[in-house]
Amino acid sequence: MAGEPVATSAAPVQPGAVLLRPPTNPVDRRAVGWWTVNLLIGFAVPVVVLVVLGLLITPARFWLFTPAVVIAFAGLAAVLALPRWWFRVHRWEVTDTAVYTRTGRFWQEWRVAPLSRIQTVDTRRGPLEQRFGLATVVVTTASAKGAVTMPGLARDVAEEIAERLTVTTQAIPGDAT
Amino acid sequence: MNGDWRRLDKRAVPVAAVTMVGVAFLAGVPSAIGLSGISVGVALAWVLPGAVVVIAAGAGAAWLDWRFTRYQVGAERVEVRSGVLIRNRRSLQRDRIRTVDVTADPLQRVFGVVTVRIGTGEHSKGGTVQLRPVARATGDELRRVLLARVSTSVPADGRLATFDLGWIRYAPLSFLAPALGAAAVGGLFNVADWFGRVEGLVGWAIDLLAGLGLIGAIAVLVAVTLLIGTIGALGFWIEMWWAYRLDREAGGTLRVRRGLFTTRSISVEEERLRGVDVVEALGTRLAGAARVDAVATGLPTTVEDNKADQRTLLPAVPRALADRVAADVLREEVSPTAAVVLSPHPIAARGRRVRWALATVLAGELPLIVLGVLLTEVLLHVAWITAALALPIALVLAVDAYRSLGHGRVGGYLVTRSGTIRRSTVALQRRGIIGWTVRQSAFQRRAGLATVWATTAAGAGAYAIRDVGAETGLAAADAAVPGLLTPFLAPLPDSRPVTDETVAESTAAGEA
Incomplete structure (x- = not known):
């Protein structure tokens, strides 16, 4: 990369100069609503508790x-910022060979799991996710470091992915270690 | 051995009874001493029946356990049924069994029995069954039978490493020594407290050290503590590693046997091995020694099984020997951890470590400074003196941590090294890599760095190339497992790359 960046950017890329491209698919648009409601509930609970206590306990009202x-x-x-933010940074992709996800912005994380090493594929739907017609696909490998998750997918998309991955991984022999 | 339901060894009952005698003694003596203030008769009247009840209950429970536990080694599965009120059935598929570990504590050895732990290495709770106790011969037979299913075409090539008493010189260099010393001093005060003699103890120490002044007294106390700790560490090492040997048995199973009072036998199937981790704790590293851990799938990973204990193939030994044993374990000419030429990481990684070191020292001093300003000037003096001591140490560690960073590829292995207090050089078989996780914080992005984790079914689940140049790290990952990452790599000028700032920043940094 030494030399003149202007010239190199037009020239063929040097070997070794590689970056990860974003996965092709954004999460479902409805995920913004789902995350918003999630956050609203999360913040509303302590606020309501504090307000109720404040109404009941007059001397401590200021501190509540x-x-x-x-x-x-x-x-x-x-609530206003994060869901839109997450919508922009969470992306996923399933190719013929691997599952590829990207999350986060401040702590960005890309994960690649080859289909040949997948052990189980599950779809998870919490009550709120169901309301929004969404599902989370959870892909586990033999690693103890946790599953690759794809949250906020449309339900039919999630089911189709899970179906496809299950078929593909069952066709591969071995215990994926 | 096949088919029939068997019982555990009946010697479980005397073992439990003797254990409870010990418990009763430990609990009974302080209580008796406490009560003897009233009268000796009262003390005995309370303590002796209590001890009898405890011993009888322990032996009774062991008998019930023995009476209701059966196990069966079938053609397909190993089954264990146990439980007096709630019946438990555990069953392990035989072709999933990865480890059969045999241990015997001193009491069990006296009675000629052992504990056998059979594991499938699954992370779920049902992955392990324990047979406690069975006769020693039965334990050996179980181990042989259950691990024998592996192809016996691989010949045993005998001993890979044998106990050498000279290795004990590395024992006091671990952090165990000061910890044991401190524990011993704490224990002394505890015992003094039972007898109500704490003031006596303190007074005795003050009288003894009065002639030395404050600094001298502190130095003597520290020296005594360290001496006790060193003796403890030596004893601990002998108990852990006495009669150590590492063998490769027929079928390619690696077997570690060791222990003075408690004997342990730990087996790692070769086909489960995904690499080695050469670990150098700071003290042993300065003395030129290293320990070798196995990176293998299916080793116990639950908290109650001491992880490091189960994985260690070789205790701290001279570095050259560690490399030779690592090479033998992996069946390589030269250990990949020694053969590799590690590429250093960008200088920006050093800046990060120096900032962490400064932040750590500052975080430690801040309460002292705040309290010093608010309360008393003495704390301010303590603050600057400790800072003057801690700062150089922290900076040296930071620079050393940076110099430890490195990664490389040699033959079928990806090698990555990091750490200073515990420097770990992991050689991971490239075919054992089952995915990649790339992480980049905003700070790392600005510095053009990223941390690349190779995920694996073995060992810790993922091994990191820390703070590597973003492009270099991805290129290394792509080269280690050809094809896996390639579809997701974008050449620079293409559609807006996720990390375009990375390049801009690292280019700028590179030119600066």
Whole structure:
């Protein structure tokens, strides 16, 4: 990369200069709604508890309402910003050879798991996800370091992926270690 | 051995009874001493019946356990039925069994019995069954029968390493020594507390050290603590590693046998081996020694089974010997951990480590400074003195941590090294890599770095190439497992790459 960057950017890429491209598919648009509701509930619970306590316990009202207001504002900011943010950074892709996901922005993470090493494929649907017609695909390999998850997929897409992966992985012999 | 339901060894009952005698003694003596203040008769009247009840209950429970436990080694599966009120059935598929470990604590050895732990290495709870106790001959037979199914075409090539008492010189260099010393001093105070003599002990120590001044007294106390700790570490090492030997048996199973009082036999099937981890703790590294751990699938990973204990193939020995044993274990001419030429990582990784070192020291000093400003000037003096000591150490460790970083590829192995207090050089078989995880924080992105994890079914589940140049790391990963990462790599000028800032930044950094 030494020399003139302008010239190299037009020239053929040097060997070794490689980057990960984003996976092709964004999560389902409805995931924004799902994450929003999730966050709303998460922030609403402590706020409601604090407000109720504040109404009941008059002497401590200041010390209960202040954190409630702070949490409410922080929650509002999170609810407005984070789901859209996550929608932009979470991407996934299933090719003929591998599952490929990207998450996060501040701590960005790309994961690749080859189909030949997949042990189980599950779809998970929480009550909220069901409401939004969404599902999470969980792909486990033999590694103790956790599964590759693809959250916020449309239900039919998730089922189709799970079906496809299950068929492919069952066709491969061995115990994927 | 096939087919019939068998019982555990009946000597479980005397073993449990003797254990409970020990428990009763340990609990009874302090209570008796406490109660003897009233009268000796009262003390005995309370403690002796209590001890009898405890011993009888222990032996009774062991008898019930023995009475209701059966196991069967069938053609397809190993089954264990146990439980007095709630019946448990555990069954392991025989072709999934990966480990059969045989241990015997001193008491079991006196009675000629052993504990056999059979594992499939699955992470779920049902992956292990324990037979405690069976006769020693039965234990050996179980081990042989259950591991024999592997192709016996691979010949045994005998001993790979044998016990050498000279290795004991590395024992006091571990962090165990100061920890044991501190524990011993703590234990002394605890015993003094039972007898209500803590003030006596402190007074005795003050009288003894009065002539030395504060600094001298502290130095003597530290020296005594370290001495006790060193003796403890030596004893501990002898108990762990006495009569150590590493063999390759027919079928290619690696077997470690060791232990003075508690004897242990740990087997690792060769086809489960995915590499080795050459571990150098700071002290042993300075003395030129290293330990060898197995990176294998199917080793116990639950918390109650001490992980490091089960994986260690060779204790800290001179580095050259460690490399030779690692090579023999992997059936290579030269150990990949020695043969590899490690590429260093970008200088930006050093900056990160130096900043972590400074932040750690600052975090430690901050409470002292705050309290010093608020309360007393003494704490401020303590703060600057400790900072003056800690800062150079932290910086040296940071630079050393950077110099330890490296990765490389040699033959069928990916080799990666990191760490300073515990430097670990992992050689991972490339065919054992079952995926990649690339992580990059915003800080790493700005510095053009990334951490590339090779995921594997073996050992810790993933091994990292830490703080490697983003492009270099991805290229290394792509070369280690050809084809896996390739479809997801984007050449620079293509459609907006995810890490385009990375390149811009690292280019700028490279030119700076």
